[in-house]
Amino acid sequence: MISSPPLPLTATTTCPDLGPVFAALWRDHGPVAPVELEPGVHAWLVMGYEELKFLTGTPELFSRDGRDWRAFQDGTVGPDSPLGPMMFFRDNVIGYDGAEHRRLRRPLEDAIAAIDHRRLRRTVESLCSDLIAGFAERGTADLVAEYAAAVPLLTIGDLIGLDPGQSRELLDAMRALFGSQEDSQEGNRRFEALLGGLAESRRAAPSDDLTSLLLRHPDLRTEAEALQAIVVLVSAGNHTTISWIAQTLRLMLVDPRFASRVRGGRLGIDDALDEVLSVAPPMINMPARYARRDTELGGKAIARGDALVLGLAGVAHDPRAHGGRAFWQSGNRAHLAWGAGPHACLARDPARTIARTAVATALHVLRDLHLTVDPASLGFEPSPWTRCPAALPVSFTATFPRPTARPTV
Template identity: 55%
Template sequence: MASGLVPLSVITASASLPETYRWLRETWGPVAGVELEPGVNAWLVMGHPEMLELVRNEWVFSRDARNWGDYRDGVVAPDSGLGPMMFYRPNVIGADGMEHRRLRRPLDDALAAVDQRQMRRAVERTCQDLITAFIHRGHADLVSEYAQIVPLLALAEESGLNPQEGRDLLETLAALFGSADDAQEGNRRFEEILARLIRARQANSANDVASSLVRHPDLRSDDEVLQSLVVLISAGQQTLSAWISRALWLMLTDPRFASRLRGGRLGVDEALDEVLWRDPPMTHMPARYALIDTELGGQRIARGDALILGLAAANTDPRIHTDAVEREIGNRAHLGFSAGPHQCPARTPARLIARVAVEQALHLLPRIALSIPAGTVTSIPSPWMRHLASLPVTFTPTSDTALNPSVR
């Protein structure tokens, strides 16, 4: 691959993704060389058919980072910022073939058993509690005070933790993303809370995700149960938070949605769909690693090369779109959740949580409006996501007793 490639984080942060992808396609075709960090390059797959080929052919493109040449050869430092998203971990995400299917079945079964109505009620309660904490104030940041918190509390409750344990888990996450010393301690406490839950469900089964995993015959050790629970809670956290924030931003700023808002609940599902098409939570998803020398989208891929899933780019591949993306509303053939054996197992619960979170904010905060110009919202720098840094809003301050039944 050539040197002097565009850093992936620059592509992700570009003011207009469609224009950047158009330029990259003109230069490279559907698969472009990009830089992950100085000295570490990868392929960004932007074509829709190439993406499907990448994620469906696991005998050519492995999910296991131990097949990544730069990782194996020590080109990537052990403390590289790429580690959290790209390094190998012994869980479903890093497995291929039969081993992947064995670790994946328990997740699919646990998620399929989730009671949707019960979950909806629990998420509504969580949203109302969060809104109660700031509704008297007349202003809030819907990213840090809401979208970042709802997913973890919802996933924790679904897993089997009570609200206080969910809050404890949230605190450990704050530590995890804090200083290096805190991070280790945060990780230990995060796993300890989940290990305690697993021991409790081994003693007494309940109707929750943890119990389903504990009972599952495909999981062979307590550690596999723990890692499955860790993946289920952590994989949904940032993705859901980004989806909720972007959908709220769209509904607050785009006249098509703003006018629907006044009419009631219409529009939330359409906003969620539009975000998945135009600006999916995982803009660029790591990664697959070539097991052999091969070819993709006209590029020669060498064994050990890393390939990044350009999910946002594939959604707007001009070869599959004859129309504007917004005409696709209601069509869920986007690649926001990827495809193939590793595609996200949580589309249904993820949509439910995101829909309830957006609905509750829009309907409980009277006269809600963005408090800065629409075009000035910024994203947290990252090669992978365009998560909004904040979403400051104003609304008519209201007594929290209107919302919180416990203080009525």
């Protein structure tokens, strides 16, 4: 069983510097550390590279099915827990293992493979320019709320076949849904209505979008399965890509090594994107796997039904490598930011196109870009999973984006 008192998992995402937090976890516990998900709800944080590969590569021992979680079975975690959306069973590719998982994953792989990257880049450039046009004349902006937070969903909306107005509606519905305020139920209804309406219209008149592809995919047996595949595309790619864009912009704005690139110099956007993946990945911690029986991992006794969280940032602080200091050098893509094993992310290429284009467009169009606050005062959204800057207040010289002003990425 898990001993106490474990560290709250949010301490690993919201701290100003990841280094000391992960150094202490490694020092005190080694590659598998006890953590607290919410008061009284414990899990294991798996940070060792070998242990992570074993955890994600052995579904017969560690399942992806939230119904195997003891804290869910015995009611320790209530149905309204904020952990639910990320940890409860999902009746789609996320929630299954083995043959059923492979069947549900194939259509998504085919959909991702069908994306035309040149068209995707043009779409992202165009919607980024539109977002910038909304605040350009002001000369100031919050690059998280007004930019990074909108780009991924508007892009995915286009890929699945929503028109720009509907993508905006989807963005508003998602904000209400995840805002956990009184309009969150209404947000959920609008979200379902929009995607349901889209599926219905493409069933009647197929087009060249990903929704039409999923609806006719032979591995998806019902309309409900096709709809779930669309929901997964929308939800799995949103917060992850927001975080990646926001963290990369933050790095480039606060780190003197990137200052010349912000002004048009050499150290590139891909370097900044890769450094974020290696040192502070968008998913700092990824939920979860559930032990199917009593076992052992990294020297810890794991009980049947325990939850194990993928420590995707903790792995960069392994004291057995680089003396425990998160390490990155140009060109190095050796990290586990995309996960590993059968459930590893299948959308790395489009995610990179979206993130790179969003960062490049901002740096290209917004001249003399700089933060208007002390970098040390920049906080992070309170989430146990992602490390997304809460805000990036900037000022810049207003250059209204014109169709000819396109960056080369």
